[in-house]
Amino acid sequence: MISSILLLGGIGFLAALILGVSAVTFAVKMDPREQAVLEHLPGANCGACGYAGCAAFAHEITTNAEAEMACPAVNEEALQAISEVLGRTLGGSAPLIACVRCKGVPEQTVNRYEYVGPKDCRAAQLVAGGSKGCRYGCLGLGTCEAVCPFAAIMMGEDGLPHVIESLCTGCGKCIDACPRSIIQLIPRSGNYYVGCISKDIAKDMKPLCKVGCIKCGICADICPFEAITVSKDASAVIEQSKCNRCGLCVSVCPTGIIAAVRMPGKVRISPEKCKGCSICEQVCPVEAISGKVKEPYLVNEGKCIGCGLCIEKCPADAIERIIS
């Protein structure tokens, strides 16, 4: 009895001693800030920063004083926290969001054949270039959903992937996985995109898909900022740096495929500041503003598309967006 206690106790003491000594002598010196930074990173190890994972990036940004914030998934709050930990101001890149540039739901499109193979768009693409009649359209097997490390893409009942705005971090994993390059990253701030990338001319495309870009060019003509380009054999493309989110293109598109990742807020005219100059009424492209000269003007919220043209032109700074 006694001997057993002594023996086991002795072994325990010896082991504790070895552990205690080695913990001191072989300790890995780690910058405590690294751990702190890691806690604020998303932890999805998506690799969008260009490093092997969140830990590798945390190490880089802590040890290298010139390293920029390369994580596209980090939010404003976390960026602030990391800046505090590191004691230097980090500039975040403009937050991006993924958008799916195809609106070809099964009811509006034709299939060339019935596909029965593995549920992976990349594998389906190998079979005669995919079953969808349109060779640019979404195959709808959800490879983007499967690779998204943030569960921000969900295959909808309409057979197309939907980006969940609050979860998407703009890491770009889905873009690499999509065999048809349908997904694109655009700035988060409510920008518009064209939901079609077909290069087929309208005559060839129309029998395959009823909701594709027919290259009519109305959007390009109406865009006040010349942000949209379209040609006979390329779908309309919105140049994001020029887009001012006026939304005029949405209202004129005959196939209704231009959409925004987040609709911009409508505007409101402050009655105290408005001097009743009527400039806003003149610039409004949708006749949403009305009123009498020298009296405060009013916005018809039902008509306002939130383009913001009036905000720019108002000499009295009386117009602002309603943040929804």
Place this chain on the structure above:
Amino acid sequence: MKTFKGGIHPPEEKKLVKDNPIVDFPLISRFYVLVQQHLGAPAKPIVSAGDEVRKGQVLSEPLGFVSVPVHAPTSGKVKEIGRMVHPVTGLLAPCIVIDADGKDEWADGLPLERDPFSMSREELLNAIKSAGIVGMGGATFPTHVKLSPPKDKPIDTFIVNGAECEPYLSSDHRLMLEQPDRILQGTRVAMRILGLDRATIAVEANKPDAIRLLREKAPADIQIEALKVKYPQGAEKQLINALTKREVPSGGLPMDVGAVVQNAGTCAAVWDACARGIPLIERITSVTGRGVVQPKNIRVRVGTLVREVIEFCGGLNEAAKIIFGGPMMGIAQFTQEIPIMKGTSGVLVLREEDTNITLYSACISCGRCVEACPMGLIPSVLSKLGEKGMWEKAVENNLLDCVECGSCTYVCPANRPIVHFVKHLKALSRAASAKSKGA
């Protein structure tokens, strides 16, 4: 009887068409000659819309050594250089459309008379390349490339592949029965090119009539070997293994073990090219399967629409699936508006009950695919990696040695599309290496 390890025994289904003599497909009014009918570097059309062409005239210029031209299947006028669904890729590909004038006149000087056995090796190889000859078993690799192995790979074995192990197909069988002399003479031309004094023609034992006839006709330097009936007996590496007991090393080619294999139909085309200067503009194709009313073996010109071929065979009957080639390795088609190509050994039409399109389930690790794999791989592991897209791990598991014969998929009780997974993994690994090269 000689054979290899592994493999499967699918129902042969050859009786549908094997006793039907070859019939000539009539001259039709329009041909669609795809520019790319071979594996390798592309070719460029050298005719333009409105040009008059004659039968056997060159229509395209090969761009590179591993490339061959295509030729006009009949005389007539080029309607346009259009685009057509390519039966292999399923995508639109450049295609020379020819309106026949009905005269079917040969180009100047064709067919000529010459003795291939007095021609030099280079002259023969040139004749083969300019005749546009490719492997007619289906892989369509340019024949002149296969017949000119590099100097550091000495060749001591030449095998003519008459195994025709794909179920349903009988085009090589009919050719061996009806025109054995073309095959034997073509074999001797190939032997002359390779500098060999003997060759073997390998035929599966389910064609006893062809074996008997070839043995009667064959000169002493050509041996006829009967092989066990087993799929994929006609796959290059399995054929070499069965006859010579040599194993092509992982990642290697038959020439690494001193062997060259040519399809029987290719040998016949080689003879036409070398002795008479006739390019590869027609081939023998089995139109078969229970989905077509009258299965036939036809001699058809390259560029004939499949729709017309099927009409010639009495039309479709409860058809569910049209396949170019055999049921094991052939390529399913989604339209009948595609042309016959140089490598179209068969047009197989299956009914719904002949196909298996049930959904697949999880791997039950039964190991049947491992037993069936003629390459000694572990298909179950590859299929699981395929589901996850883990191509790096798959390459470690010898992914690239898979010949995509389909034996594993055939035996899988869970209906797993294993070959599809393998093709998917191969595509991912190709894309990744292309990306790393570009970066």
